[in-house]
Amino acid sequence: GQQVMQIPQYQHVQEGEDFTTYCNSSTTLSNIQWYKQRPGGHPVFLIQLVKSGEVKKQKRLTFQFGEAKKNSSLHITATQTTDVGTYFCAGFEGSGGSNYKLTFGKGTLLTVNP
């Protein structure tokens, strides 16, 4: 079945440093979603990428979807303490897969030292 790998598992940065998490799928994805889970909270949807090579920005967050639609990344510029949490990618498989089912990566836990 579909697998979504996410690296790194943990990342600790100083406030103001940049942060990137990467997501790779074993199969072509129809689209990919990103979620953020604050400590003690539940995952909250951030964004969805659909097109090959798509780049979207939300303030200091930049999301990219690879040309082959098998990988994606989330980059945070100049991290702040409010960025702390676990970031998950989640993909819908391409043709032949279940169209209802998201497969989540294991997430990257970001901690920020003020």
Next chain:
Amino acid sequence: DVKVTQSSRYLVKRTGEKVFLECVQDMDHENMFWYRQDPGLGLRLIYFSYDVKMKEKGDIPEGYSVSREKKERFSLILESASTNQTSMYLCASSLQRWFGGYYNSPLHFGNGTRLTVT
């Protein structure tokens, strides 16, 4: 704003008990999901439902069953709870949308139920 409500935030049950976890959403979403979240393992799909009385197995359905008698309510049932089912359980819902041939819709999660089986 979408609200997904899980009936209990914390639950402690004994091994062998039958356990019901309830989830209700108020936005008329067609899809509903049950995930469990464990440290280092991320979110793993147990079951999902795309319509009333319809259900499909996710990646780890063993030891669980589900019920969806009404569109807004999706129940997860542990027939005979075991200690390895101690976990955080997250319910989610989403709209069914058609976009370029695929259903794509953000998941809205509940606050989770932390279940401890002793």
